[in-house]
Amino acid sequence: MDSEGARTRILDAAEDLFYGRGIQTVGMDAVRSASGVTLRRLYQLFPSKGDLVEAYLLRRDARWRAGLAAYVDATGAAPRERVLAVFDWLRGWFEEPGFRGCAFINGFGELGATSPEVAAAARRHKEEFFRYVTGLTTAAGAPAATGRQVALLAEGAITTAALTGSSAPAGEARAAAALLLDAVTARR
Template sequence: MDNGEARSRVLDAAEELFYGQGIQTVGMDAVRSASGVTLRRLYQLFPSKGALVEAYLLRRDARWRDSLAAYVDSVDAPPRERVLAVFDWLRGWFEEPGFRGCAFINSFGELGATSPEVAEAARRHKEEFLRYVTGLVAVTDAPAPAGRHVALLAEGAMTTAALTGSSAPAGEAREAAALLLDAAARGGRGAPGAGRSAPPNR
C-alpha cells in the first residue's frame, strides 16, 4: 500500500468516525482499526490527532462544496432557480443515512475554543459557502444583501434538520428564500419592515 492509498484509507475512516461519533470520543487506535493502516504508518502520515482532524475537515470542505456546485451547475434554469437549487441539494443531503448536521458546526462546538486550526477550518468553510451563495444571488434581480439572507436561511435549515432529524427544513427554507428573492427583486415591497412609515423629523 503506497502513501496515497494509505492516506485515503485513513481519511475515509476518520471521516466516518469523526462525523458519526464526534471528534473527541474517537482515538487514533479506532482510526487505525477502521482503516487497516498500522499505527506507525498512521503517525507517519499524520503526526498528531490534530493534524488528522485538520486534514479531515479540509477534505470534507472540498468535497461538500464541489458536490453542491456540481448539482447547481447541472440545473439548466434561470438564476433564481439555481439559487433555490441549493435547498434542493440540501434536502438530498439531509436525507442521507447517517446525516448529523454540519461537520464544521459540530467540530467547532467540540473544539473551536481550544483548537485554532479547527476554528479556522470552520470559519473558512462558512465564508466559502457564503461567498458561493452570494455569487449565485448576484446574477438574479435581487440586491446584494439578499445573498447573505439566503445563506442564513440555508444555515438555519442545516441546524434545524440536524436537531429534528427531518429534511423538511430544506423545503421550508426554500419557500422562504423564494419569497425573499421575489420581494427583493421588486425593490423590497413585501419584505420584512417594508412599508413602515419613517419616524417623524424632530
C-alpha cells in the same frame, strides 16, 4: 501499501468516525482499526491527531462545496432556480443515512474554543459557502444583503434538520428564499 492509498483509506475512516461520533470521542486506535492501516503508518502520514483532524476538515470542505456546485450547475436553470437548487441539494443531503448536521459547526462547538485550527477551518468553510450563495443571488439580480439572508436560511435549515432528524427544513427554507428573492427582484 502505497502511501497515497493509505492516506485516502485513513481519511475515509476518519471522516466516517469523526463526523458520525464526534472528534474527541474517537481515538487514534479506532481510526487505525477502521482504516486497516498500522499505527506507525498512521503517524507517519499524520504526525498528530490535530493534523488528521485538519486534513479531514479540509477534504470535507472541498468535497462538500464541489458537490453543491456540481448539483447547481447540473440544473442548468435560470439564475433564480439556481439559488433555489441549493435547498434541493440540502434536502438530499439531509436525507442521506448518517446525516448529522454540518461537520464544521459540530467541530466548532466541540473544539472551537480550544483549537484555533478547527475554528479557522470552520470559519473558512462558512465564508466560502456565503460567498458562493451570494454569487448565486447577485446573478439572480438581488443585492448582496439578500445573499447573506438566503445563506442564513440555509444555515438554520442545516442545524434544524440535524436536531430534528427531518428534512422538512429544506423545503421551508427554500420557500422563504423564494419569497425573499421575489420581493427584492420584483422592481427590475
